[in-house]
Amino acid sequence: MKLEKILDEYFGFPSFRLGQKEIIQSILSHQHTLAMLPTGTGKSLCYQFPAYFFEGSIIIVSPLLSLMQDQVEQMKFQGEKRVIALNSFLTFQERQQVLAKLSHYRFIFLSPEIFNNQSVLSALKKIKIGLFVVDEAHCISQWGYDFRPEYLRLGEFRRALNNPLTLALTATATEKVRKDILHYLELDKVKEWIYTVDRPNIALSIEKMTSQKEKLSKLLHYVQRLEKPGIIYFSSKKIAEEITNYLMENGVSNVATYHADIEQEERILIQQQFLYGELDIICATSAFGMGINKENIRFILHYHLPSQLESYVQEIGRAGRDGKPSIAILLYVEGDEIVHKLWIENELPSNEQIDGYFQYENQLKNKEIIDYLQLSETQQRFLIYIKKRLTNESNLIKSTVAKQIKDDRVKTKYGNLQSMLRWIHSEDCLRKGILSYFDEEMEQIISPCCQQCGFDVTTFFCEQKETRKNDSERSWKDQLKKLFKVEGCQK
DNA sequence: CGTTCGTCCATTAATGGACGAACGGTGCCTTAAT
Numbered sequence: 001m002k003l004e005k006i007l008d009e010y011f012g013f014p015s016f017r018l019g020q021k022e023i024i025q026s027i028l029s030h031q032h033t034l035a036m037l038p039t040g041t042g043k044s045l046c047y048q049f050p051a052y053f054f055e056g057s058i059i060i061v062s063p064l065l066s067l068m069q070d071q072v073e074q075m076k077f078q079g080e081k082r083v084i085a086l087n088s089f090l091t092f093q094e095r096q097q098v099l100a101k102l103s104h105y106r107f108i109f110l111s112p113e114i115f116n117n118q119s120v121l122s123a124l125k126k127i128k129i130g131l132f133v134v135d136e137a138h139c140i141s142q143w144g145y146d147f148r149p150e151y152l153r154l155g156e157f158r159r160a161l162n163n164p165l166t167l168a169l170t171a172t173a174t175e176k177v178r179k180d181i182l183h184y185l186e187l188d189k190v191k192e193w194i195y196t197v198d199r200p201n202i203a204l205s206i207e208k209m210t211s212q213k214e215k216l217s218k219l220l221h222y223v224q225r226l227e228k229p230g231i232i233y234f235s236s237k238k239i240a241e242e243i244t245n246y247l248m249e250n251g252v253s254n255v256a257t258y259h260a261d262i263e264q265e266e267r268i269l270i271q272q273q274f275l276y277g278e279l280d281i282i283c284a285t286s287a288f289g290m291g292i293n294k295e296n297i298r299f300i301l302h303y304h305l306p307s308q309l310e311s312y313v314q315e316i317g318r319a320g321r322d323g324k325p326s327i328a329i330l331l332y333v334e335g336d337e338i339v340h341k342l343w344i345e346n347e348l349p350s351n352e353q354i355d356g357y358f359q360y361e362n363q364l365k366n367k368e369i370i371d372y373l374q375l376s377e378t379q380q381r382f383l384i385y386i387k388k389r390l391t392n393e394s395n396l397i398k399s400t401v402a403k404q405i406k407d408d409r410v411k412t413k414y415g416n417l418q419s420m421l422r423w424i425h426s427e428d429c430l431r432k433g434i435l436s437y438f439d440e441e442m443e444q445i446i447s448p449c450c451q452q453c454g455f456d457v458t459t460f461f462c463e464q465k466e467t468r469k470n471d472s473e474r475s476w477k478d479q480l481k482k483l484f485k486v487e488g489c490q491k
Numbered sequence: 492c493g494t495t496c497g498t499c500c501a502t503t504a505a506t507g508g509a510c511g512a513a514c515g516g517t518g519c520c521t522t523a524a525t
Contacts, residue, residue: 063518063519064518064519065518065519087519087520088519088520088521111518111519111520112519113518113519113520114519114520116519116520116523117520117522117523118522118523119522142517143517143518147516147517147518147519148517148518148519150519150520234516235515235516236515236516237515237516238515259516259517260516260517260518285516285517286516286517287516287517287518306516307516335492335493338492338493339492339515339516340516341492342492342514342515343515343516346515347516361524365524366524384524387524
């Protein structure tokens with residue numbers, strides 16, 4: 001049967017999107033595959049489709065519980081009942097039941113951390129695995145070295161499962177990150193399908209200002225005028241909250257804050273409200289976004305810069321999934337990057353902490369070492385990872401290697417931040433800058449492209465559309481607006 | 492690095508200033524350390 005026919009009959013799509021068919025064919029011919037597709041272009045089909053050709057289960061490694069839950073719900077809604085998220089949301093009894101009949105499930109979503117659980121791992125060993133999928137595979141490189149070390153152990157877990165056929169999916173990976181992905185998944189002989197990171201319908205703009213105050217008024221200016229809905233990104237939870245209040249005080253309604261300290265229930269509520277159009281603007285940290293499948297986001301504003309261009313591309317990529325013109329504006333004041341430098345410096349243990357850790361390891365209890373050296377959770381996880389990786393080596397070697405890895409990591413992260421800053425300060429086309437960071441060249445001329453290529457931000461304003469209307473219509477509309485305090489474009 | 496928070500001590504007992512410490516995004520997993 002032709003693939004298109006199956007696509008139509010089973011999934012209800014008339015045709016494949018860019019890259020999907022090639023990736024699916026590559027999987028169907030049993031080649032390990034690394035696929036890079038632009039944000040929001042239907043990566044999940046790439047593993048859902050082959051599932052119906054394979055015996056055995058499809059394992060999908062996913063970075064977030066909420067993402068797994070969403071995908072499971074969505075697939076159940078589409079009629080696939082043999083799907084489960086194997087994670088800490090399950091009670092002990094539920095987990096036992098699921099593990100007992102694991103081969104029953106066609107799709108098994110799980111986190112990298114769950115492989116640490118011996119009963120889960122041994123249950124997985126007993127079933128036939130048709131495909132091992134790593135979703136958002138750039139997390140291996142982005143988080144594996146410090147924040148979530150289990151991402152670096154996915155190769156080890158793959159080996160434990162007898163090296164199943166593997167598909168790594170991402171939207172943003174430089175050459176270096178792609179190498180990391182293959183290395184840590186222990187893959188060679190890989191078919192790579194790399195498509196552009198570019199999203200032509202998203203116009204790009206950077207505005208440099210000299211004070212935070214100026215930035216604040218610029219933000220309000222844009223928020224009041226740009227077509228909604230939109231997301232505003234911050235590198236501080238506190239400032240995200242403050243600006244939510246500031247916007248509301250200035251007549252912008254339907255705004256909410258989203259960050260890691262917001263209760264789980266509240267976070268789900270905000271996501272839902274945003275999805276269904278009850279909220280227009282989310283003031284968020286980097287916690288917000290993964291798995292947000294909202295078609296009509298019109299703008300992404302950055303009140304603070306992210307720490308690397310990969311993150312920036314991920315974040316702005318949430319705009320314009322419907323293909324309509326959208327805009328990404330980065331507001332920059334010198335010094336905004338300082339907080340990233342601090343995090344780079346402090347998230348991994350210092351040389352003194354590393355030496356101390358391996359020196360006292362045999363003498364003190366773990367908890368005493370942590371207290372004495374004041375190790376953060378990330379720092380502990382890093383050190384435990386090194387310890388496990390070098391089990392048979394002396395403490396001196398462990399200590400030396402740990403310092404080496406830490407130095408490399410700090411250097412890489414500084415480099416990424418520098419690239420971000422170079423891009424901000426460059427006077428070249430912004431799109432070209434992003435593409436060249438991902439070793440791509442501009443192949444087409446896009447209009448509107450970016451503020452370097454010359455475009456008018458006001459074309460993205462609601463007002464612009466309304467001035468086309470005649471005066472009398474406008475005035476009653478304005479009055480109505482005032483009366484009901486309606487913000488945003490009226491369609 | 493730059494802001495905020497808590498403590499201490501001052502003096503027309505209820506503020507206020509000085510000073511140092513703490514903090515700053517992201518998320519799994521809680522039966523996993525010889």
